Amino acid sequence: MTKRKVSLLILIIFIISWMITWIPVTENISLNIPGKENLGVRIVLITDLHSCYYGKDQASLIKRIDRQDPDIIVLSGDIFDDKLKDDNAKILLEDMVTKYPCYYVAGNHEFWSGRVDLMKEYLKGIGVHVLAGDCETVDINGTAFDICGVDDPTYMTDTSFKEQIENAYADCDKSHVKILISHRPEKTDIYDDYGFDLVLSGHAHAGQFKIPFVNLGVFAPDQGFFAKYIDGKYELSNGTILIVSRGLARESTPGPRYFNNPEIVTIDM
Numbered sequence: 001m002t003k004r005k006v007s008l009l010i011l012i013i014f015i016i017s018w019m020i021t022w023i024p025v026t027e028n029i030s031l032n033i034p035g036k037e038n039l040g041v042r043i044v045l046i047t048d049l050h051s052c053y054y055g056k057d058q059a060s061l062i063k064r065i066d067r068q069d070p071d072i073i074v075l076s077g078d079i080f081d082d083k084l085k086d087d088n089a090k091i092l093l094e095d096m097v098t099k100y101p102c103y104y105v106a107g108n109h110e111f112w113s114g115r116v117d118l119m120k121e122y123l124k125g126i127g128v129h130v131l132a133g134d135c136e137t138v139d140i141n142g143t144a145f146d147i148c149g150v151d152d153p154t155y156m157t158d159t160s161f162k163e164q165i166e167n168a169y170a171d172c173d174k175s176h177v178k179i180l181i182s183h184r185p186e187k188t189d190i191y192d193d194y195g196f197d198l199v200l201s202g203h204a205h206a207g208q209f210k211i212p213f214v215n216l217g218v219f220a221p222d223q224g225f226f227a228k229y230i231d232g233k234y235e236l237s238n239g240t241i242l243i244v245s246r247g248l249a250r251e252s253t254p255g256p257r258y259f260n261n262p263e264i265v266t267i268d269m
Helices: 003-020 056-068 087-096 108-112 116-126 158-170
Strands: 025-030 042-046 072-075 102-104 134-140 143-149 177-181 198-201 232-235 241-244 263-268
Touching: 025 056, 025 232, 042 056, 056 087, 056 263, 072 143, 072 177, 087 116, 102 143, 108 116, 134 158, 143 158, 158 177
Parallel strands: 025 263, 042 072, 072 102, 143 177, 177 198, 198 241
Antiparallel strands: 042 263, 134 143, 232 241
16 A cells, blocks of 8 residues: 555544544443442433533433433533533533432633633522532432532642532531542542542543553543543542543543543442
């Protein structure tokens, strides 16, 4: 083959691979918390939507979520974007909140927008539980859950970020399942200081360009090259389970996703 044909073939393979990884998927994770096994509870984790488009009225994404039949939905930040309009995010949120309890924390792009307070007021107004150093107790299928959440630490020091976590954790009951929603997966040295059963995060976009066949991405924000916490389930040194979603960002990202499908995550406990 000539060099021109080889170059064209490589380009075609790249384009087809990119198109395939434009398609959203559902990742299913099952876990048991010691002493709290077989709860029969399903959580859907949605993160880093960045107000991206998923068909007319967000229909393809809504159908994917509805097929999971979740008990609760966790929104771990960057549901809105600092550049794209809010419309796509609002369509999704206004549909979900009529069917499922929804718990939200703000991500860095919501803070970058300069409108985070307005976004939070809107979310509260439609019935979404907005958490920022708070803890709410909810009964799900006969099991008590403490759902805690913290703001993204974009404009906070680690001390202020930790204060939010401490305030939320102080309201937890040791006998309950304790979940922390935090946009940032890399703050594991802080999460290790508490006794959460589960931390749910996003932010990393799985390193944007994911290396095939290994759980490794090229570059993740606030973690750098070949970051550690990008996608899936991790166990921290204190026994806390950290789950990181690749998120749903597509047209909002400065570069294309590659070998890195956008996703929602279904967690069966």
